[in-house]
Amino acid sequence: MEITASPFAKHPDSTRRASIEWPTLTLAAGIYGGWGLVTFFHAELPFYVLVPLGAWLLAWQGSLQHEIIHGHPTRWRRFNRFLGAIPLSLWLPYERYRVLHLCHHRDEVLTDPLDDPESYYWTEEHWQELGLVGRWLVKAQTRLLGRLVIGPFWSVSRYLLSEAKAMLAGDRHLARIWARHLAGCAVILAWLVFVCDFNPLAYAALILYPGTSLLMVRSFAEHKAEHAVFKRTAIVEGSPVMGLLFLYNNLHAVHHAHPTLPWYKLPAVYRANRAAFLERNGGLLYKGYGEVFRRFLLRAHDQPEHPLGRVPLDS
Secondary structure (H helix, E strand, O other), rough: OOOOOOOOOOHHHHHHHOOOHHHHHHHHHHHHHHHHHHHOOHHOOOHHHHHHHHHHHHHHHHHHHHHHHHOOOOHHHHHHHHHHHHOOOOOOHHHHHHHHHHHHOOOHOOOOOOOOOOOOEOOOOHHHHOHHHHHHHHHHHHOHHHHHHHHHHHHHHHHHHHHHHHHHOHHHHHHHHHHHHHHHHHHHHHHHHHHHOOOOOHHHHHHHHHHHHHHHHHHHEEEEOOHHHHHHHHHEOOOOOHHHHHHOOHHHHHHHHHOOOOHHHEEEEEEEOOOHHHHHHHOOOOOOOOHHHHHHHOOOOOOOOOOOOOOOOOO
């Protein structure tokens, strides 16, 4: 779909980029250095420091990977991919995340249960195939509490099973991606076990699981099924702390309008064009993540079945 009207036309900063985006490189150094320190000194850190700090750093790296997918922080693609491919989360190959997320940015299919890889909606056929237990687990995740508690296990296990099936069916390209990813995982695990004396199961329970849950706070309410393309993407404003964690992807409608704009420029673009963005997305706005928690911690954000079956073909 062509976007020509200001402020939704291609942003000048999308084409005039610095060779090196120092805010993002500085952030990357802080994330990887912080993760190294936290894992190395994990035995000396009290539980109430280790878990939130480790989870924050893991989620922050997820936000950094998302930024790198969109062409940051340098003009050197190989360096960018190397920076994003360090597998702190272990379960998700960066290259797979890159391909699937760029598919998600086909806005005309946003929320489609088959064509949007990041959709949480289901077709009627697949909904029935889930069975009673599966449907209960999915319905529980339409509430934020369920998404945080069940979501990581549900999403990661289903994703890994899907990847395994594809490789067993003969997908050699996917197998090569996973081979490179597992080599990186071996380095991470060697650091955890031989340098830090950090049990990998403890790492998964204390850092990996809560870090994945924290990332799911952002994705929980950022899209909603609608006929109109631009009304499917939300904005969460007034979030200085969580906004920094998510690299201002809480201003999600702005990101979808300007996907190559650096994270640190998103707030200014939003402030300058707030009324236009809210008019365009139909007022799909939350006044901070406190509102998201109050409204949806124990109540469903939406129904699991896609209300339109699939997104309209004429979108």
